Amino acid sequence: MTMILVFIKEIKQNLRNVRAMAYLVLFPIILILVLGTALSGAFDQSTIKDIDIIYASPNDGPLAQAFKSFITKGGEMGFTFTEAQSVQEAQDRVTNGNYACFINVSDNEVEIYENDKEAFKANLVEGVLGSFIQRYKALSQIAVVNPVVASALIKDQSSHDFVKLSTPGDLRKPTAMDYYAVTMLTLIILYSSITGAHAIKDEKTAKTLPRLLCAPVKKYEVLTGKILGTLVITSLQVVVVILISKFLLKTYWGDHMLAILLLLASEVAMAVSLGMSVAFLFRNERGVLNFLIPLMAFFGGSYIQVNNFSKTMQLIANFSPVGWINRAIFSLIYSNDYSSVAKAISINLCLAAIFVVIVSFSFRKETV
Amino acid sequence: MKMIKVEGLIKKFGDNAAVDNISLEIEEGEIFGLLGPNGAGKSTIINILCGLLSRDRGKVEILGRDINKDPNAAKKNIGIVPQDIAIYDDLTAFENISFFAGLYGLKGNLLKNRVQETLEFVGLADKAKSRPSDFSGGMKRRLNIACAIAHRPKLIIMDEPTVGIDPQSRNHILQSVRKLNELGSTIIYTSHYMEEVEELCSRIAIIDHGKVIAEGTNEELKGIVTNINSVWIMVDSVSRVNADALRAIKGVVNVEIAEYLIKVDSSVDMNNLDKLILYFTENLIAIKSIETKTPNLESVFLTLTGRKLRD
Numbered sequence: 001m002t003m004i005l006v007f008i009k010e011i012k013q014n015l016r017n018v019r020a021m022a023y024l025v026l027f028p029i030i031l032i033l034v035l036g037t038a039l040s041g042a043f044d045q046s047t048i049k050d051i052d053i054i055y056a057s058p059n060d061g062p063l064a065q066a067f068k069s070f071i072t073k074g075g076e077m078g079f080t081f082t083e084a085q086s087v088q089e090a091q092d093r094v095t096n097g098n099y100a101c102f103i104n105v106s107d108n109e110v111e112i113y114e115n116d117k118e119a120f121k122a123n124l125v126e127g128v129l130g131s132f133i134q135r136y137k138a139l140s141q142i143a144v145v146n147p148v149v150a151s152a153l154i155k156d157q158s159s160h161d162f163v164k165l166s167t168p169g170d171l172r173k174p175t176a177m178d179y180y181a182v183t184m185l186t187l188i189i190l191y192s193s194i195t196g197a198h199a200i201k202d203e204k205t206a207k208t209l210p211r212l213l214c215a216p217v218k219k220y221e222v223l224t225g226k227i228l229g230t231l232v233i234t235s236l237q238v239v240v241v242i243l244i245s246k247f248l249l250k251t252y253w254g255d256h257m258l259a260i261l262l263l264l265a266s267e268v269a270m271a272v273s274l275g276m277s278v279a280f281l282f283r284n285e286r287g288v289l290n291f292l293i294p295l296m297a298f299f300g301g302s303y304i305q306v307n308n309f310s311k312t313m314q315l316i317a318n319f320s321p322v323g324w325i326n327r328a329i330f331s332l333i334y335s336n337d338y339s340s341v342a343k344a345i346s347i348n349l350c351l352a353a354i355f356v357v358i359v360s361f362s363f364r365k366e367t368v
Numbered sequence: 369m370k371m372i373k374v375e376g377l378i379k380k381f382g383d384n385a386a387v388d389n390i391s392l393e394i395e396e397g398e399i400f401g402l403l404g405p406n407g408a409g410k411s412t413i414i415n416i417l418c419g420l421l422s423r424d425r426g427k428v429e430i431l432g433r434d435i436n437k438d439p440n441a442a443k444k445n446i447g448i449v450p451q452d453i454a455i456y457d458d459l460t461a462f463e464n465i466s467f468f469a470g471l472y473g474l475k476g477n478l479l480k481n482r483v484q485e486t487l488e489f490v491g492l493a494d495k496a497k498s499r500p501s502d503f504s505g506g507m508k509r510r511l512n513i514a515c516a517i518a519h520r521p522k523l524i525i526m527d528e529p530t531v532g533i534d535p536q537s538r539n540h541i542l543q544s545v546r547k548l549n550e551l552g553s554t555i556i557y558t559s560h561y562m563e564e565v566e567e568l569c570s571r572i573a574i575i576d577h578g579k580v581i582a583e584g585t586n587e588e589l590k591g592i593v594t595n596i597n598s599v600w601i602m603v604d605s606v607s608r609v610n611a612d613a614l615r616a617i618k619g620v621v622n623v624e625i626a627e628y629l630i631k632v633d634s635s636v637d638m639n640n641l642d643k644l645i646l647y648f649t650e651n652l653i654a655i656k657s658i659e660t661k662t663p664n665l666e667s668v669f670l671t672l673t674g675r676k677l678r679d
Contacts, residue, residue: 001470001473005467009467012458017458206454206456207450207452208454208455210415210450210454211448211450211454211468211516212471213419213420214418214420215443216439216443216444217471
């Protein structure tokens, strides 16, 4: 009961704060428009035609044989394959930017080395290669049960139906508007930490916290109501921004909206709980958040693509939770690649859990 | 039945004992005053009673239940009117009361009716849908009280409820306190305005430096200072009045000089009025009026501590 009362109160208070609501919805839209228009030159391709791939497949085992079918399929999609003389040479040429990636096929595994500056192209290849490997694994399983059928399937290159070779259909690369639709949304979610901080700080400023704690309530119920209320409000703002950017600004969000929403929800949880813990730990919570948010955003690629960073900067970028979210969303939209989704959600939810523990501990000690 | 029983209560902040071995008993139906200067320990006692602060030592029972063992059972019976106005500016008056009463388990029609009744009680029925940001200081104070009483608590704790408001709102609040008491609530009323405490409370504890230095009814407390005669002498100008010379007169225990007023407290057994008048006539200070004052809680505090309540 207490939790529901606090939850409803938080929703009402937030909805009535028209200025903050408008800021969190309009600000990202304006940023998407401004940055998307101003920096459109930096995102010069909307589709990818030629992707240069270097590969090494020295053996003649079943995996190498199957890889040949990938080369055929890739050729149809516009990939250009060059056989490497040596692994070292191939890696150097990828590092130098001559190729988007290097695929090394051994007896049992396929390795892929990517050029960070061609991350979108490399991700695309990785996505297609992932589908190819999935198909190969299926064939291997069939061969165990019925080698004759498997052999017939390998010979019949056109017969792909038993495992759909999913490819990023329209081979897109984000336009500036597409890029900033994602990064400005994840940036503004970081700013929802201020909403979280206010949920705690405003009770202290209004002197209502002692009054709340004088009532026969359990502290965790008050806290849960506050967290849930702020989460719902922020999520509502996120959905509005997505709808405006998708249908009004016509930005591209791919075909995996549910997974994207899950990623964003995990970031909302992280940001809101971060804000609340900062409100408990620091007197100047705004100052602390206004220092932390731009740092996380910068290293998360909100302003410029992380691929353009130096190696050291890219290493630091791994510490930005929003960077993981951005990378996972772009991989989903442009490579149909789910591999980073679980990791990004886990990182954000783990951070959220740590912050919630800090908040719970601080709130338990809270007196007047 | 005893509403509150406090035994040997101690609360320290570092080396400073904010509450220093206090024992109190408050009966059901009383308006009990806690009187003391700022920083005396009144708010600390209240915060311990409400469960906001833990005690270092001692025992606190509300309606026979130890507040440490069963805090929520005790809290259900308490309504707190904090010293600072504690309401939400972005919720309406109705929503504010409804939210806080809801925390005490009221819901549905009962909640709606109680909120409406409470709004009428504090004279804000016509402001139910208004937000406190549009309210005057006095109206906010009344809403502050309303948020504490809608659940009809048996014990209402009012911590300086009349600070910084106009006389009209103050009268309204004092009337409300009496009415709540008539309706059956026990009230603990803290203030550093001795006139309010004197007017309202059936029993009073005077607190200083975390200790109860005196406790009893208004008359019992004033009895402490029946050995003091207080004389107020109004003069044209106090510039030539020497307080030390007045203090030197036999029997004088305290002298205060205001703009045109000299307050002189003397031992009741020393009839020194003639000597006081002689001092003024000898120094050619014209006396405009002389008034003998009966003792009040201020003089009780002064006698007990050597300081004024508002020092």
